[in-house]
Structures are given as structure tokens and as C-alpha cells.
Amino acid sequence: MSYSIGVDLGGTNLRIAAVDEQGHLLEKITLGTRLALGRDQVINDMCEAIRGLEATYQGRASLQGIGVGVAGIIDMRKGMLRESPNLPGWADYPVRAEIEKRLGTQVVLENDANCAALGEKWLGAGREVDDMAMLTLGTGVGGGIVLGGRIWHGMTGMAGEFGHMTIEPDGVPCKCGGRGCLEQYASATAVMRMAREKIDAGAAPGLARAASSDPEFSAKTVYKLAIQGDGVAQHVFSLVGSALGIALATMVNGLNLPMYVIGGGVSGAWEAFSPSMFRELRERSMVYAATAPADMAGDQGGLAKVESGTGTRTIITRALLGSDAGLYGAARVAMMGGGW
């Protein structure tokens, strides 16, 4: 048996998993990311866990490689983060070299949303297609493209940054330097901003009650209110859906892929945002209109069955692997030798 190790280095959690070549999870370790103790400590924690897994499987399985997924713009040639929203202060830190120095072996550093896309391609929603794109709706919005079964990196490894597509030219300023980016309308952060704005305007009694009584008031709370019939909460998610529809229309018109997968925590609110998403997409993309599933399964259930082998329908669907997509993808990246 052979296996590889995937790492998901997030701003809150640090997860390390051993995955075999069929995609079975052998073992998963979840740690807190101890950012306050400094970059070296976080890397030490990661490498210690990796060495622990290596020791466990020593003699029983051969290690094919180690893949590390991390949020941010990565310069793949240098193995460094160019922008790192979740890991402040890491931009000048040679992440890949520091890991390799401690482990004495090569590792692949990869954008976390690219990992998630590859994970869904390998074991999730994209199993039946060769080409797909994915949007990951979390604290921010990430994206990844898979072409011919491999991550499409572009020239320097920075492709797939769909979270920073302009949706509203004069819209909400984004930390990327732009304005009106998709991330400002379709992330959990955006859901909370829109909810707070409604509360502050005195126009959302239901949201205001929830915000003052629930110490864990979050995007998920807003979603729960939306499915319970709260009109303001529903409106917030219709704005999320419209922004996604505009983004998908541009992606479908530009790339004409057979599948676009929506994942990340906010994708759990599919029921609340997908009607406006599909409405906007149909209106804005003649390529989608010409290739949408005849039975509108994608529009309705969100878990459309892919007609294997036909390849003339555009499927927009939910991710299947939840928060593990990136972890599986990081392991897969290592099996594929980086692919870049």
C-alpha cells in the first residue's frame, strides 16, 4: 500500500491527514494553529504531526509525498506566500523551504482552494468529469480550476482567484485592493456584514433579536432565520446568490466547463441562495442557456446526477466532501508530484 500526507494549514485549524491511493482516510490529526507563538512554532507543530504519521505507517505503507494547502496567493516557483489573509506576517517567510528543512524531504505547497477543487475532482462532485472549476465560500471566497484532471496553475501558480472577480465596480472595498469583489458578497464575512447593516439600519427585527440573544450569532444563524421565513435574512442570501450568479456567468461564458462546484461553509445555505444564483446565471450567460441541463436538475436539487459520457451539459452543483475537500486534495497533489 502507498499513501500520502495532506496538510490544511488554516488561520484557526491545522489539520494533517494520511490518505491512501484509493482516497481512504487512514488517520486525521486536528490541531489549533498557534499563530501567536510565531511562524516557526506553527511549522514545528505541523512537522511533528507529519513525522508522527510517518512513524505510524513506517514499514506498512510507502509514503508518496506531502502536500500542504494554505490560503493565499502562492508563488509556486519560490514556495512562498505572496498574500496571506489568514496568516498575517507570513508573506516574506519561505514556507516550503522551512518545512523541507525540518523534514529533510520535498513537499508541495499549494493554494487551499486549488486543493479543495482537486479533492472534489478526485473523490467528490467532480469524479465523472476531467475539467471543472470550484468556488469555496468560507471566511473569504477561494477558487480553483482543474483541467484534464490536474490543477490549472497558470504561469506562476496564481490562477483560480475567482473570489476577487469584480461583481460591483463601485462596490464594497476589498482587502485585495479592489472594490466589489465576489468575496465581499458571497463569503461568511459578507453575510455577516450585510446582516449587521440591516440590523444597524433598524430594518431587521428578527436578525436584531438573534444577534442580541445568541452569543454565537453567525452566517449560519442568518441562514437558519432565512429558512424559517425571515424576509430580511432571505434577502441577504438572495444577494449572495445574485453575486454568485454573476460570477458563474462570467466563468461559464469564459471557460465552458462541464462542471462548477460550490463548496465551503456558506454552500450549506444552498437552499437560500441558489434560486437567485440560477436566475442571474441563466439571464447573463448565453453559454449556460445553451447548455443547461434540460430537466433543470441542477437548478433544482443542486445535486444533479452527471450524465457520464455525454458532456454537453453545464452542471452547477454543491461540493460533496465538506471541509475535508482541501485535505484530500493536498494529499492528492502530493501523489501527483505537484503537477507543476
Added chain:
Amino acid sequence: MSYSIGVDLGGTNLRIAAVDEQGHLLEKITLGTRLALGRDQVINDMCEAIRGLEATYQGRASLQGIGVGVAGIIDMRKGMLRESPNLPGWADYPVRAEIEKRLGTQVVLENDANCAALGEKWLGAGREVDDMAMLTLGTGVGGGIVLGGRIWHGMTGMAGEFGHMTIEPDGVPCKCGGRGCLEQYASATAVMRMAREKIDAGAAPGLARAASSDPEFSAKTVYKLAIQGDGVAQHVFSLVGSALGIALATMVNGLNLPMYVIGGGVSGAWEAFSPSMFRELRERSMVYAATAPADMAGDQGGLAKVESGTGTRTIITRALLGSDAGLYGAARVAMMGGGW
């Protein structure tokens, strides 16, 4: 010697060229597209010209193939137009089959902007790169993607429709069904619309004078006024540039290609629109900011020299082949056997 025949079937002109495998133009025939006489007549005109070229080179060179570029959304499997802005009434017409029936040989039907992109890759601005995208700014705005030296068709041959990216969600309605598409801000039609709006508002004395005195008042006239210092004409082109910058930012963030080429008639106004284009692009694309040419040659001259072999800089540049790009590309498509 071997050669192929490329056709550019436009709404006004029908051009047919014989091109050898090195890209030398052997002969070019320019006809009017006699749309009023019906689809069959236009196809007959085309096939007669093709047979004429075949007869000329018979025995001297071997014909490798015939490629036909046409504006619109093409279903490549069926060889039919799904949307045909310049050829009204052709959407249910089996274009490829009708040509093949007359010639008794296979032909490749290809989107005209895809042909232009491949032409520029082969003999123009993109000679030194394997991957590039192109925007063609004409009556409408077309687009094409070349990956690994071949046109990226996507699933059904409809990829590259960048002209219908949303730039302004509540913007000018587009005939595609969407609103605020790039085509509504960066085509010759858009330049004329914006100029007329300024004239109608009584806010453009220079443009009004030109419009009433010049029977051939066009986007080119607006450009000439802009470089002569007319503030309103300059403003119109700064809006063209902003729209292009927004579109390019999304393309650069999403695809991370080494080169984006701007062609078509309106690209002749580069001097007038490129400053706002680059300003908007830098502000909105962190991928561009991280990969822009250090000397800003691309920003300034528009005809940046590509540093061959380095491949870490994003070049935005003007097309080099003018209106022949699509014709060369159609011939090239045929040499490559369609590639789909």
C-alpha cells in the same frame, strides 16, 4: 509545399485566403457578404472562391484543410451557429454541413475570435508564449483562449466569450440577454453609444460638430478628437479603458496567463484607453500586481517585448496582425486538424 485555406465570414465582408505552412499569405480574396440573397448564396460564393484557390494551387501545393471563422456561439459538435449576431437567421442552418456538401470535403467551423487568438499566437503578438487570451474589440467584443498552443474550446466549443462578462450588474442591456456586458462598454458600437449620449445631453460641442459635419462619423472620429485633446472624447475612451481593466483583472486573477492580447478595430485607440485600463487592472488584480513587468513596458508602450523563457511576467499588449488575424487563424485551425 503545403497550404490551407482560411475563411473569415463576417456580416459585411467575406474573405478567403490561401496560407502556406510557414504563415505566408499566398492569395487573399475579398468579397461582400451578400446576406440579402440568402444563406445558400453566401455559402455558394464562399465555395466558389475556395474552389478557385484550389484550382490555382492544384499540382503546386497540397491542401491541408479548410477553416471557416464566423462570429457567434458555435456548437462545434453539430457545426451550427447557436447565436449569430452578424448573420441573422442563420441559427438553424447547418453551416458546416452545407459547406462540406458543396466542396465534398471536411471543413472546420470555428468562432472568429478564437481564430483571431490562434492567428496572433501563430504569427503575431503571442508567438513566444504557449498560453494566451485575446479580446477582439470590433462591432462587438469577442474573445479567445489559447492553451498549450491550441484553442481552448471548453465542453461544447463555446469558451472565450469574454465580451459578455458582466462589468456593471445594472448596466446597459445587451442583446445576449444580460446587462452591463463588456461589449456594451468596449466595442465600436459602445463608443458610438457613449458619444451620442454625450451629444444628446448637450455636453459635447466638439463631438456634436463632428457628428453633424462628418458623414462618416464613427468610433474612429471619436478617437481622433480624443488625441486632439477633446475632453469628452477622452472621457469616452477612459470609460472603455476602465471596462477593459475590470475585465482583464478578472481574467488575470482567474487564469494567470503570461499574455493577454487586445485586437480589433478599437484597439487602434490604445493610446486613448490604455492608461485607465492599466490603472483599473493594477488596482483590481493582485495577481497582476504580483506579476506585472518590472519596467512597466506593458503599461507604457503597449508593445512590450516578451522576455522569452522567463515566464513570470504578465504581458498585456496590442495585437499585431490587424484584421487579418482571424483569416490566418482560420487557416491555422485547418492545418491543426480542428484540434477539438
